[in-house]
Amino acid sequence: MSAIRLLVLGAVRQHGRAHGYQVRNDLEYWGAHEWSNAKPGSIYHALKQMAKQGLLHAHEIAPSTVGGPPRTEYEITEAGTQEYLALLREALAARERTIDVLSAAIGFMVDLERAEVVSLLRERLRRLAEWRGAVTEHYVPVGGPEKLGHIGEIMNMWVHAADGEAAWTRGLIERIEGGAYTFAGEGEPFVGVLAEGVENPYATGDSHPGDIR
Amino acid sequence: MSAIRLLVLGAVRQHGRAHGYQVRNDLEYWGAHEWSNAKPGSIYHALKQMAKQGLLHAHEIAPSTVGGPPRTEYEITEAGTQEYLALLREALAARERTIDVLSAAIGFMVDLERAEVVSLLRERLRRLAEWRGAVTEHYVPVGGPEKLGHIGEIMNMWVHAADGEAAWTRGLIERIEGGAYTFAGEGEPFVGVLAEGVENPYATGDSHPGDIR
DNA sequence: GAGCAGGTAGTCAAGTTTGATTAGTTGACG
């Protein structure tokens, strides 16, 4: 799974109704162009594709207000909401290799309820542990580990990565159980999109740091 | 950069001359189908593409020995070797987000000289530190970090990941400087491909662990 | 001796991603 569908669905959903450029702006606001494949082409493609699949409803808008090319506004459908929640849950629980899907999922996690997020993160821990076991047990050749030579460093790296991720996940669980943040059904949600007409303080300025991706 | 070009170039190079199925088998032997996008389609595509670009030389082989579809054997060109080494160096030095490129690079690192590998890994450390600084400094909003809400967890995750990677990299540098493994120009190289006719002890058996990718 | 599991070698269509490019509008400056 790439992060793009999750990001686009999440953006459209928070707006209620949004056209491609708005989505694109939100993703830039979130810094997604730095840590995911959120290029214009991918975003517009994802919108069209998901409209074709019935996850979004496309409204053709007359090219009225500012001129320029005709715009299409999208609205999330019931099927789209289901898909969004499914992607989000899977992203939180999966032992993902890429940081982009997990980043997106953390950004959207407050769309779920507190208890569910905790249980998804626990599932993540379980899968990390399972994988760690599989790597250490399964990839050791018959003649003992020393037969592996430098190849053993690959497994070492994986185990290291799994341990690091697990530690971070445990920390996050603790903070969430400790009452941090505001989740679904707990009142005033966190506002994560740009209001129309507000400038983006995190825009892709020249001063921005080395390519984060 | 995806890992596939590096993997395919490395495989062809170790064989001297190889056809698609042989490359495919090597990658499976290395477990690459578990942690990279090394599907048949991608492999054959990469071979053709790189032949078109002059990185590989394609020899058409009569469909002689066993029947079946006509095979093409590939040989790495001078340009291909240059590209391979460039990809390898970049993969070792880059603060990569994906584990697949780095896994491949670790597998091939002994094709370089010991001193160079160490210096590339130091460069990697430098870039990790730079990135860490950029994340902590740049992504803090005007009103202080508490304004970030749960979004701050994303940066927290990145910092965690960077620290973990740096720690592992330092460990690897230490082991290499301590004399571990056999690098280019140090005699008998490590044999990393299957000889023709030898069965693969790590084949995709049913007993293999949960999807590692 | 029919047929079926499995190995060998590769192709293909559909979907996705990338990077460049188009095309119009607005603001700013000399």
Add this chain to the structure above:
DNA sequence: CGTCAACTAATCAAACTTGACTACCTGCTC
């Protein structure tokens, strides 16, 4: 008043990836 830079909005071709599929042969079993 022209024109140049930047913004808004989107498209396109080319490349890449995916998962399923073709086709052929060998060995084994019922």
